[in-house]
Amino acid sequence: MSDRITQLRSDFDFELAAATAEAEATLLRDRWVGRKSGLLTAEMKTLGKLSPEERKTVGAELNVLKGYVEAAIEKLLDGFAAKREAEQLAKERIDVTLPGRRIPAGHLHPITLLRHRIEDIFVSMGYEIEDGPEIETNFYNFDSLNIPANHPARSPQDTFYLAGELADKLALRSQTSTMQIHAMQKRQPPLRVAAPGRVFRRDTPDATHNPMFYQVEGLLIDRGITLGDLKGTVEEFVRRLFGPETQTRFRPSYFPFVEPGAEIDYTCFKCGGSGCRVCKGSGWIEMGGSGMVHPNVLRVVGIDPEEFTGFAFGLGLDRLCALMYGLDDIRLLYENDVRFLEQFT
Numbered sequence: 001m002s003d004r005i006t007q008l009r010s011d012f013d014f015e016l017a018a019a020t021a022e023a024e025a026t027l028l029r030d031r032w033v034g035r036k037s038g039l040l041t042a043e044m045k046t047l048g049k050l051s052p053e054e055r056k057t058v059g060a061e062l063n064v065l066k067g068y069v070e071a072a073i074e075k076l077l078d079g080f081a082a083k084r085e086a087e088q089l090a091k092e093r094i095d096v097t098l099p100g101r102r103i104p105a106g107h108l109h110p111i112t113l114l115r116h117r118i119e120d121i122f123v124s125m126g127y128e129i130e131d132g133p134e135i136e137t138n139f140y141n142f143d144s145l146n147i148p149a150n151h152p153a154r155s156p157q158d159t160f161y162l163a164g165e166l167a168d169k170l171a172l173r174s175q176t177s178t179m180q181i182h183a184m185q186k187r188q189p190p191l192r193v194a195a196p197g198r199v200f201r202r203d204t205p206d207a208t209h210n211p212m213f214y215q216v217e218g219l220l221i222d223r224g225i226t227l228g229d230l231k232g233t234v235e236e237f238v239r240r241l242f243g244p245e246t247q248t249r250f251r252p253s254y255f256p257f258v259e260p261g262a263e264i265d266y267t268c269f270k271c272g273g274s275g276c277r278v279c280k281g282s283g284w285i286e287m288g289g290s291g292m293v294h295p296n297v298l299r300v301v302g303i304d305p306e307e308f309t310g311f312a313f314g315l316g317l318d319r320l321c322a323l324m325y326g327l328d329d330i331r332l333l334y335e336n337d338v339r340f341l342e343q344f345t
């Protein structure tokens, strides 16, 4: 082998050993066998100046060297490519045995959960569920419900009236009893309606009061309805909600839109009536107001009280919800603290 070829080969070996990155290997290829400026390409071009014999041997040696260089660089590049691929695979490796990432599912608010349970009970007893306006005229809020002008419920101290021109005419409804009138205006008796919804009163918030809370109103009008039907319905309702052992009691009370009127208590769902922390030792829990729909209320909507009678009742959801879930402060229900709400699935 000529000295020249030997020198070239050892130069190449030296540079080959120094190429430690893919880009360097590519440069090495261009430098040695590149079509335009490769060292060996240039060397080939000098062959023409040699004598025919020399050209033959040197040419053959050069060809061998060229083959060697090309193979060495190819091997080097292949090595880098394999390494790159292996790295990529390692980076993208998926452990199919890992559990999937759960998308956190939300759930309904505790008051909504309770409202749904109550709605289901009334629907199963043939009631229609109805929704109505939260801003009401004095007619729906008071007059039609036989609430006289001097009744404390009408006082601005207890009711949120709208500001401006409409002051004294429009107010946030202070009870779902407004729905009795809407329900009777919409349909003819016989009818059964349950209307859950928000009501608003100027209460200072504390552990048992909130200026906004939920009620469910019930109304049934038909021929020959008596106080016995009211008691039976309420009893059936609390038994379905709290269990078949639950008892009710009626305490005479006054609500302008019923006659007679009564407050309903039921035996404590926690202790069954023996007295505990939930019922404050009395064995009874207050459910709400009720009574036989006042003839004046029926007349307002054009129903003849001689032909039809009916009963109505209203119960509060927030305190009931607080008792059932053992909350000592109903304000928790409206603070929207996810740590609190998450507990009621």
Ligand code: DAH
Residues within 6 Å of the ligand: 174, 175, 176, 177, 217, 218, 255, 257, 258, 261, 288, 289, 290, 291, 292, 312, 313, 314, 315
């Ligand atoms: N609306 C009354 C209140 O908020 C509750 C009530 C009492 C509703 C008697 C009724 C009823 O339907 O008959 O205090």
